[in-house]
Amino acid sequence: RHGRVDLSHGGGGKAMAQLVEEMFGAAFDNPLLAQRNDQAVFDAPVGRLAVTTDSYVISPLFFPGGDIGSLAVHGTVNDLAMAGAVPLYLTAGFIIEEGFPLGDLGRIVASMAAAAREAGVSIITGDTKVVERGKGDGVFINTTGIGVTRPGVAPSGDRARPGDAVLVSGFVGDHGVAIMSTRENLSFETAIASDSAALHGLVAAMVEAVPDIHTLRDPTRGGVATTLNEIARQSGVGMVLDERAIPIREEVAAACELLGLDPLHVANEGKLIAICAAGDAVRLLDAMRGHPLGADAAVIGEVIDDDHRFVQLRTAFGGKRIVDWLAGEQLPRIC
Amino acid sequence: RHGRVDLSHGGGGKAMAQLVEEMFGAAFDNPLLAQRNDQAVFDAPVGRLAVTTDSYVISPLFFPGGDIGSLAVHGTVNDLAMAGAVPLYLTAGFIIEEGFPLGDLGRIVASMAAAAREAGVSIITGDTKVVERGKGDGVFINTTGIGVTRPGVAPSGDRARPGDAVLVSGFVGDHGVAIMSTRENLSFETAIASDSAALHGLVAAMVEAVPDIHTLRDPTRGGVATTLNEIARQSGVGMVLDERAIPIREEVAAACELLGLDPLHVANEGKLIAICAAGDAVRLLDAMRGHPLGADAAVIGEVIDDDHRFVQLRTAFGGKRIVDWLAGEQLPRIC
Ligand SMILES: Nc1ncnc2c1ncn2[C@@H]1O[C@H](COP(=O)(O)OP(=O)(O)OP(=O)(O)O)[C@@H](O)[C@H]1O
Ligand SMILES: Nc1ncnc2c1ncn2[C@@H]1O[C@H](COP(=O)(O)OP(=O)(O)OP(=O)(O)O)[C@@H](O)[C@H]1O
Ligand SMILES: [Mg+2]
Ligand SMILES: [Mg+2]
Ligand SMILES: [Mg+2]
Ligand SMILES: [Mg+2]
Ligand SMILES: [Mg+2]
Ligand SMILES: [Mg+2]
Numbered sequence: 001r002h003g004r005v006d007l008s009h010g011g012g013g014k015a016m017a018q019l020v021e022e023m024f025g026a027a028f029d030n031p032l033l034a035q036r037n038d039q040a041v042f043d044a045p046v047g048r049l050a051v052t053t054d055s056y057v058i059s060p061l062f063f064p065g066g067d068i069g070s071l072a073v074h075g076t077v078n079d080l081a082m083a084g085a086v087p088l089y090l091t092a093g094f095i096i097e098e099g100f101p102l103g104d105l106g107r108i109v110a111s112m113a114a115a116a117r118e119a120g121v122s123i124i125t126g127d128t129k130v131v132e133r134g135k136g137d138g139v140f141i142n143t144t145g146i147g148v149t150r151p152g153v154a155p156s157g158d159r160a161r162p163g164d165a166v167l168v169s170g171f172v173g174d175h176g177v178a179i180m181s182t183r184e185n186l187s188f189e190t191a192i193a194s195d196s197a198a199l200h201g202l203v204a205a206m207v208e209a210v211p212d213i214h215t216l217r218d219p220t221r222g223g224v225a226t227t228l229n230e231i232a233r234q235s236g237v238g239m240v241l242d243e244r245a246i247p248i249r250e251e252v253a254a255a256c257e258l259l260g261l262d263p264l265h266v267a268n269e270g271k272l273i274a275i276c277a278a279g280d281a282v283r284l285l286d287a288m289r290g291h292p293l294g295a296d297a298a299v300i301g302e303v304i305d306d307d308h309r310f311v312q313l314r315t316a317f318g319g320k321r322i323v324d325w326l327a328g329e330q331l332p333r334i335c
Numbered sequence: 336r337h338g339r340v341d342l343s344h345g346g347g348g349k350a351m352a353q354l355v356e357e358m359f360g361a362a363f364d365n366p367l368l369a370q371r372n373d374q375a376v377f378d379a380p381v382g383r384l385a386v387t388t389d390s391y392v393i394s395p396l397f398f399p400g401g402d403i404g405s406l407a408v409h410g411t412v413n414d415l416a417m418a419g420a421v422p423l424y425l426t427a428g429f430i431i432e433e434g435f436p437l438g439d440l441g442r443i444v445a446s447m448a449a450a451a452r453e454a455g456v457s458i459i460t461g462d463t464k465v466v467e468r469g470k471g472d473g474v475f476i477n478t479t480g481i482g483v484t485r486p487g488v489a490p491s492g493d494r495a496r497p498g499d500a501v502l503v504s505g506f507v508g509d510h511g512v513a514i515m516s517t518r519e520n521l522s523f524e525t526a527i528a529s530d531s532a533a534l535h536g537l538v539a540a541m542v543e544a545v546p547d548i549h550t551l552r553d554p555t556r557g558g559v560a561t562t563l564n565e566i567a568r569q570s571g572v573g574m575v576l577d578e579r580a581i582p583i584r585e586e587v588a589a590a591c592e593l594l595g596l597d598p599l600h601v602a603n604e605g606k607l608i609a610i611c612a613a614g615d616a617v618r619l620l621d622a623m624r625g626h627p628l629g630a631d632a633a634v635i636g637e638v639i640d641d642d643h644r645f646v647q648l649r650t651a652f653g654g655k656r657i658v659d660w661l662a663g664e665q666l667p668r669i670c
Binding site for chain 1: 341342343345346347348349350351352370371372373374375376377378379380381382383384385386387388389390391392394413414415417418420424426427428429430459460461462464465466467469470471472475477479480481482483484489491492552553555556557558561565569600602660661662663664665666667668
């Protein structure tokens with residue numbers, strides 16, 4: 001545990017087998033992973049499956065509120081939760097740079113295992129590759145998630161309808177600002193931690209209250225603005241948001257001001273956007289506020305008929321502006 | 336198509352959405368991917384599922400016999416096939432280095448799409464991340480595969496029994512030697528191409544002839560030697576191989592001699608090891624030889640009782656030696 005990863009740890013031979021046994025196998029231990037075949041085999045759950053994949057390349061690897069290990073669990077669990085699905089299984093693919101400290105790898109793996117345990121998912125199969133120094137950046141992790149959807153629950157990006165209410169589950173922009181605060185070339189400090197969290201418990205409460213949620217999506221890279229534009233495009237609708245209704249922490253607003261960023265373009269890793277029929281909005285909001293991860297939920301706008309599929313913002317000063325997709329590279333390597 | 340990947344292509348905003356639409360979406364097109372939600376949702380197949388994941392970090396990205404795109408399909412399809420499963424779906428996670436030529440990315444994506452089409456699998460969801468120049472190496476691809484097993488077919492690494500026959504589906508070491516031949520610091524040339532291929536068709540023929548195949552595994556990193564040692568350990572058995580029976584091309588043997596490598600430690604990407612009851616061996620061999628990808632199949636040894644779990648080789652000269660796990664790093668970045 002005091003050494004470093006070398007190329008033999010990815011060579012497919014004895015050193016790799018030992019790393020898989022003693023580090024990954026020990027931390028992720030469960031009966032499916034213990035099969036130690038080229039694949040995990042299990043009975044298909046009854047129903048419709050949701051499958052999602054994400055690679056995590058965040059820099060730095062450890063940040064206020066989490067690390068790449070917990071993020072790689074939360075992010076993928078959340079993409080399953082956005083289908084209204086119950087997350088069941090994860091796969092874990094590691095690409096490690098030669099020279100990476102085994103101690104740091106151990107911390108990441110422990111954090112990943114803890115996040116999976118807390119979310120009730122098992123890491124059932126994995127892969128370990130090592131690339132030469134200078135050909136990677138510490139650790140990249142891919143997680144693919146498999147979950148099972150609930151009967152009668154089918155949120156989708158193309159189901160937003162004029163008149164629907166648009167809700168957000170809490171404060172916007174925390175993750176991106178927390179990551180920026182750790183970057184050495186950015187000269188500000190904040191007490192903001194990433195909001196990184198698994199949202200399937202919140203979603204369970206939400207679909208119990210309102211099974212017919214039209215759309216669920218987590219506003220990660222590109223932020224709330226991009227996510228709403230994606231939905232507007234998929235559904236062929238417009239939206240009007242109320243700026244004063246969007247929960248943004250003072251420190252986040254201040255940091256964004258300093259950096260010339262729009263908090264609506266900043267990434268989140270523990271928030272969701274929900275869209276439902278206007279008549280369901282109060283019930284859904286109550287369900288969200290009744291869950292710790294939705295305590296600061298708010299209705300932030302409504303869906304309208306608009307052939308241009310514009311997302312508009314009614315500003316605090318009574319004006320109106322277009323909220324566009326994220327353009328350019330704003331914040332690389334935030335997830 | 337003449338430009339290069341920049342950080343905005345991984346930023347989650349407009350440039351990424353366009354890349355996903357015009358390159359990935361166009362090449363991989365299918366109804367599940369076209370849902371364009373955070374996940375793909377589909378009816379669970381009836382039966383037992385096989386799930387596997389691999390990241391591909393091969394260098395160089397294009398090599399005789401394939402490229403990282405086709406390899407990322409074949410490798411994962413094969414890990415499903417080794418469960419006797421029918422491959423159904425793949426996910427695709429790209430980690431691209433800033434500055435990578437869009438033209439090369441297009442070739443890789445086209446090759447991946449073609450390999451998936453040929454193997455009869457759909458790429459149902461994906462992810463695109465871009466890392467700064469010098470923090471990656473061109474392109475890394477993770478594919479996760481989902482397949483459904485056949486009733487009564489359950490090969491596993493722990494099912495090899497004393498007396499069983501050990502078979503290989505063809506010439507050993509082609510992939511590793513083909514990759515080495517492309518590396519600039521290695522001063523030899525061969526006409527050997529990678530054996531990269533999807534083996535599920537071969538396996539279908541095999542399990543039709545012998546449903547009760549005890550073990551299937553593809554000898555990738557670490558080669559045949561490591562794969563047999565893994566199986567010996569899992570099953571708690573030993574093995575004795577007959578050197579003269581193992582199919583090795585002359586050019587591969589010569590290249591290995593030059594490089595001081597044991598061909599049994601060299602990686603394959605289109606070969607499999609099969610273990611079955613002695614009484615089934617002839618039927619299985621016939622079935623393998625009847626398939627184009629098993630034309631050069633051979634029985635190469637047998638499983639024995641051995642508390643030490645040694646894999647031994649009866650050499651061409653009548654001696655005996657231990658065939659050990661790959662130790663050290665031999666051939667980095669071969670898959
Ligand atoms: N990081 C990891 N976490 C958990 N399990 C892992 C990890 N890496 C490998 N494994 C497990 O170790 C075993 C061997 O993995 P390995 O990658 O060698 O198999 P393979 O994919 O068939 O070979 P290759 O990667 O060479 O194609 C598998 O059971 C796999 O699930
Ligand atoms: N390389 C790719 N190949 C095929 N489809 C892709 C690829 N990259 C992204 N997609 C698809 O594009 C859509 C958006 O992907 P995106 O990664 O932005 O979603 P997300 O995972 O929810 O967000 P994030 O990655 O920020 O967590 C998804 O439907 C995804 O399947
Ligand atoms: Mg995601
Ligand atoms: Mg998402
Ligand atoms: Mg693997
Ligand atoms: Mg593999
Ligand atoms: Mg394999
Ligand atoms: Mg993604």
